[in-house]
Amino acid sequence: MAELLAEAGVLDVDVEDVEDVEDIVADEHVRSAAYQRVVSVAAAAPSRERDRALVATILRDPHEMTSKTAVVALVDGVAARASGQAEFRRWAAGVLPEVDRLRTEAYREFVRRRVHDWLFHLAVRDGHVPTAAELAQVTDWMQRLVAEESTSPAVLALLAASGRRGKTRNVATNRSRSQSRSQSRSRSVDGSRGRRGAAGGGRGGRG
Secondary structure (H helix, E strand, C coil), rough: HHHHHHHHHHCCCCCCCCCCCCCCHCCHHHHHHHHHHHHHHHHHHHCCCHHHHHHHHHHCCCCHHHHHHHHHHHHHHHHHCCCCHHHHHHHHHHHHHHHHHHCCCHHHHHHHHHHHHHHHHHHHHHHHHHHHHHHHHCCHHHHHHHHCCCCCCHHHHHHHHCCHHHHHHHHHHHHHHHHHHHHHHHHHHHHHHHHHHHHHHHHHHCC
């Protein structure tokens, strides 16, 4: 743990202080907080070369909930910074084999579903309009996130009609309506400007 903190540049824990290190090792809550700081630094790093080794180290933690939570945080952080779906897919393919270290199948599946969710999100962000079947394959959490973030009228319409939860459908419906009103106001302003310009041009012609 001391080496992990030092490598990540987390310097406000005195890794030479035996009591500090022993506290981190002994207390799962302290370890969890330390892992969160480590993966935050790792996700923001320009290189992804050490991520698989980091995941392998974290997954050796005896408390699987702690290690699973840390790995999911790394997945979220890397996905948020990925340039696109292809880059994130390559990264995930490199680290997912380590997830088999988790003994609990539900935890392994949770991490894989999180990766799948982010692949969906990145595709939508890059302009893909999913089908209802594709939407049904992502979690409620991801449906809600896309409903809150997407600016695509087609995506919002799909979520308003086919979102799994009522809250998700409501968010998509409200954002779609707000977007439509904004577009209508914009067209109205543009039309008024056009009419004023035409009128000014007409007066100039008569002069």
